[in-house]
Amino acid sequence: MSSFIQAGIIYYSQEKYFHHVQQTAAVGLEKFSNDPVLKFFKAYGVLKEEHIQDAISDLESIRHHPDVSLCSTMALIYAHKRCEIIDREAIQELEYSLKEIRKTVSGTALYYAGVFLWLIGHHDKAKEYIDRMLKISRGFREAYVLRGWVDLTSDKPHTAKKAIEYLEQGIQDTKDVLGLMGKAMYFMMQQNYSEALEVVNQITVTSGSFLPALVLKMQLFLARQDWEQTVEMGHRWENHLSPGRLKLQ
Known part of the structure; x- marks a missing residue:
């Protein structure tokens, strides 16, 4: 997936343009037809537009892929809790599955779990996952960029001011689009x-x-x-x- 596509998806998610999230993921899937991350974000856009059953079906189809197993299972729990008639048994099974996945999870899976938690407003939980990921792989630039965004969008002013350090560490000498957008937002806030x-x-x-x-x-x-x-x-x-x-x- 190109960095422009991922940055676009995350920008539209933050702005709550969930139809654009789906469109952007669909455009990406034209180029990368089997990309589980793009399929996840498309399902996320569907979920946030309250098409719960469609989202559940889409998430079930990708939940066993290692890169998105964690975020898909979290999103399924989130989706089931938003149903008119809540399937407690399904939630219980998913919560058990989530515990099992956490035991052997990869850095990439932790990253996308962090993205999902951040996008639904669970900033502190997102930080936990990002920090755990950085313990596994300190060279994962994207994790620093994500941590910068989480801090940037925090409702605590002193936390937002620290965001630039993480963003700079994540961008380094690259043209990381999400990182640069975060940096621009930081300067706008200042x-x-x-x-x-x-x-x-x-x-x-x-x-x-x-x-x-x-x-x-x-x-x-x-x-x-x-x-x-x-x-x-x-x-x-x-x-x-x-x-x-x-x-x-």
Whole structure:
């Protein structure tokens, strides 16, 4: 899966654009047809749009894949608890399965479990999984980026300020899109708009059609009260939202 696709999915999840989450995952599946992570995110988008039974069916089909076994089982428990008629026996079986999976889980599985927990608002639990993953593999850059995002979106101001350290550690010398977006958001929160714009430009240089970066750029021009650039970015945004099109990279 490309870093643009994953960053797009996570951005849309954060903004609660769950139909876009499904669209983005579907576009990714056209290129990577058997990618279990993309299938998981597509099911997550379906779940968050309250199509519970469809989501359960989709999650059941991938829950035994090692990379997504943990997050899929968690999502299934989450889904069953949202049913009108709750199947207590199914939840009990899933909770037992979750305990068994945790005993031999991989770093990748911990990562996606952390992503899921963060997206549903369980920040502290997400941190537990990310920290456990970093104990297994300290060189897993994406885990530092995720930890940075978890801190960035925390409702505790002192935690949000620490986010940049994790983001920098995760980005290093790469063009990690999710990491760069987090860094731009951090500078926006600090009202350091020139630094934020510089970071967003690093993303748009690589892909001028990546919609989340265009949205961030427009928000920055608005914050700076640069009306001419805001209008121009608005027109570019419209071009990427024409009927039937969703540009990701």
